[in-house]
Amino acid sequence: MVLNTRKTKRKEELRRLILDAALKVFVEEGLERLSIRRIAEIIAYSPTTIYLYFKDKNHLLFELCELGFLQMAEMNNNLSVIQNPLERLHRMGENYIKFGIEHPAYYDLMFNQAAPMERLASMGNTDWNNGDQTLEQLKGIIRDCLKQGLIKKGDTDSIAMAVWGMVHGLVSLRVCKRFEKLVDAGNVVQTMHSALDWLVKSAETSKK
Amino acid sequence: MVLNTRKTKRKEELRRLILDAALKVFVEEGLERLSIRRIAEIIAYSPTTIYLYFKDKNHLLFELCELGFLQMAEMNNNLSVIQNPLERLHRMGENYIKFGIEHPAYYDLMFNQAAPMERLASMGNTDWNNGDQTLEQLKGIIRDCLKQGLIKKGDTDSIAMAVWGMVHGLVSLRVCKRFEKLVDAGNVVQTMHSALDWLVKSAETSKK
DNA sequence: ACACAAAACTTAACACTGTTAAGTACATTT
DNA sequence: AAATGTACTTAACAGTGTTAAGTTTTGTGT
Numbered sequence: 001m002v003l004n005t006r007k008t009k010r011k012e013e014l015r016r017l018i019l020d021a022a023l024k025v026f027v028e029e030g031l032e033r034l035s036i037r038r039i040a041e042i043i044a045y046s047p048t049t050i051y052l053y054f055k056d057k058n059h060l061l062f063e064l065c066e067l068g069f070l071q072m073a074e075m076n077n078n079l080s081v082i083q084n085p086l087e088r089l090h091r092m093g094e095n096y097i098k099f100g101i102e103h104p105a106y107y108d109l110m111f112n113q114a115a116p117m118e119r120l121a122s123m124g125n126t127d128w129n130n131g132d133q134t135l136e137q138l139k140g141i142i143r144d145c146l147k148q149g150l151i152k153k154g155d156t157d158s159i160a161m162a163v164w165g166m167v168h169g170l171v172s173l174r175v176c177k178r179f180e181k182l183v184d185a186g187n188v189v190q191t192m193h194s195a196l197d198w199l200v201k202s203a204e205t206s207k208k
Numbered sequence: 209m210v211l212n213t214r215k216t217k218r219k220e221e222l223r224r225l226i227l228d229a230a231l232k233v234f235v236e237e238g239l240e241r242l243s244i245r246r247i248a249e250i251i252a253y254s255p256t257t258i259y260l261y262f263k264d265k266n267h268l269l270f271e272l273c274e275l276g277f278l279q280m281a282e283m284n285n286n287l288s289v290i291q292n293p294l295e296r297l298h299r300m301g302e303n304y305i306k307f308g309i310e311h312p313a314y315y316d317l318m319f320n321q322a323a324p325m326e327r328l329a330s331m332g333n334t335d336w337n338n339g340d341q342t343l344e345q346l347k348g349i350i351r352d353c354l355k356q357g358l359i360k361k362g363d364t365d366s367i368a369m370a371v372w373g374m375v376h377g378l379v380s381l382r383v384c385k386r387f388e389k390l391v392d393a394g395n396v397v398q399t400m401h402s403a404l405d406w407l408v409k410s411a412e413t414s415k416k
Numbered sequence: 417a418c419a420c421a422a423a424a425c426t427t428a429a430c431a432c433t434g435t436t437a438a439g440t441a442c443a444t445t446t
Numbered sequence: 447a448a449a450t451g452t453a454c455t456t457a458a459c460a461g462t463g464t465t466a467a468g469t470t471t472t473g474t475g476t
Contacts, residue, residue: 014424032322035462046426048465057463112320114240117385128389135390154406161391162374162403169377170369177325181336182343183369195370198362202410243433254455256436265434 015053017043022064027105031113061109062119068106069130072099076137085144086151086204092141093167093196100171101189108175111168138164151203159203166199223261225251230272235313239321269317270327276314277338280307284345293352294359294412300349301375301404308379309397316383319376346372359411367411374407 021042026034036057040047054060075095082088100107109116110130120128139160145151151159170192173179183191229250234242244265248255262268283303290296308315317324318338328336347368353359359367378400381387391399 036464037462047463048427049425051464052424111381111386112384114384117389120389126389128386131386131390152410154409155402157391157399158402158406161378161399162406165377165381165400165403166370166374166407167377168381169373169375172380173319173373173376176320176322178319178336178339181325181328181334182339183365191365191369192373194363194366195373198366198370199374199407199410201362202360202407206414244435245433255434256456257454259435260453 011053014043014045014049018050018053018060019063019067022060023067026064026109027103031105031108058115058119058122061113062116064106065110065116066130068103068110069134071103071106072096072110072134075099076134079137079141084150085141085148086200089138089141089145089163090196090200092138093163093200094193096167097171097189097192097196100175104175107171112172112176135160135164149205152205163199167196170195219261222251222253222257226258226261226268227271227275230268231275234272234317235311239313239316266323266327266330269321270324272314273318273324274338276311276318277342279311279314280318280342283307284342287345287349292358293349293356294408297346297349297353297371298404298408300346301371301408302401304375305379305397305400305404308383312383315379320380320384343368343372357413360413371407375404378403 018039021039022034025038025042036050037047040050050060054063075098076092078095079088079092082091117128120126139156142151142156142159142163146153146156170179174188174192179188226247229247230242233246233250244258245255248258258268262271283306284300286303287296287300290299325336328334347364350359350364350367350371354361354364378387382396382400387396
């Protein structure tokens with residue numbers, strides 16, 4: 001028993017070592033430079049050893065994704081203290097943008113790359129826990145906004161997808177290097193925020 | 209002179225043959241299966257021949273992008289007949305969604321993949337004509353909306369990025385297979401449209 | 417302490433990828 | 447007919463993910 005846990009612990013340690021090395025490479029050098037052999041080199045093991053801990057590269061990338069979602073969820077811890085649902089919605093959007101700007105490699109992997117989703121597909125798993133969880137949080141906030149009459153009436157799901165779609169679209173354009181070609185490089189973040197501001201303000205019920 | 213044009217014509221023909229083959233592969237089998245060797249096999253030439261017509265794979269992909277933008281621009285030909293700028297805005301969004309749904313491989317290449325943009329970067333070209341052109345068209349429509357007081361006052365650029373961001377975000381989530389994991393597969397397109405409807409309605413000045 | 421079994425790890429290889437240097441075959445010009 | 451230039455190919459390099467088979471290390475029971 002004790003031996004068993006110690007054994008699994010050792011296994012967990014190398015697993016973690018692999019993930020850390022992978023993280024380091026793809027954050028510092030980009031996803032295209034993240035190869036099995038490159039990871040192996042860093043942790044000073046043979047490339048094939050990695051396959052004893054991860055079924056294939058997609059599985060490894062998927063777990064990096066999970067780490068990313070963990071970090072994103074952490075970033076949203078500051079939401080609970082905000083009383084006003086509309087403000088909470090606004091802040092969630094700002095958090096999202098912040099995450100994308102600060103962790104573009106993570107973001108790309110979590111939302112743009114095909115590889116991590118292929119892991120899900122290969123296991124017959126049709127739903128996507130991490131994405132769903134974040135979306136549910138967003139929907140909850142929007143429901144609160146609707147309940148309190150802070151935004152105009154509408155279908156929760158449609159509004160949620162509109163809001164998420166917009167922030168994702170902005171971050172995605174930036175991460176995929178389409179944004180900076182169209183807006184002055186210095187203004188990118190500012191433009192993203194003012195677009196979000198406009199959206200929230202548009203959705204708001206005119207109080208008067 | 210005549211010889212010269214005939215010669216360049218022959219060159220153009222093989223160029224086009226390569227692009228067509230590339231198009232066929234990446235539309236039917238996906239971008240990851242589009243390799244130089246695969247193209248060469250289809251056109252029955254040696255792989256290296258392709259390098260006589262395209263500097264590298266990024267240049268080839270960039271030109272596929274251009275074809276995509278051409279097609280997208282064609283799709284927007286139906287805008288000019290619409291008198292009401294707000295309706296025109298709405299339709300432009302619908303066109304965008306339609307394009308993304310009908311040509312996911314093209315869309316991925318045009319907006320998500322790094323490769324085509326690397327061509328621009330490698331040539332020191334910092335701006336992005338095709339994207340800019342589409343964005344300018346959008347801005348023009350928004351300016352018309354503002355001028356006629358059809359939407360609430362706001363900065364043209366911010367509104368443009370909000371609108372483009374949203375439709376791009378939705379299409380992008382769908383193309384990258386994040387959408388269908390969160391919404392019933394049958395409802396994807398419908399959800400996208402109702403999100404767009406909500407946005408346009410929110411932006412609209414309440415007439416009464 | 418020793419033999420055996422199981423776990424951990426490596427070597428070598430396969431089938432791919434983009435890309436380039438060098439060589440060949442053919443058409444055109446002189 | 448010889449020389450030049452164009453079009454194309456062969457062979458190779460350096461890299462990728464991945465697997466089968468072999469080796470080394472570790473743990474266990476006697």
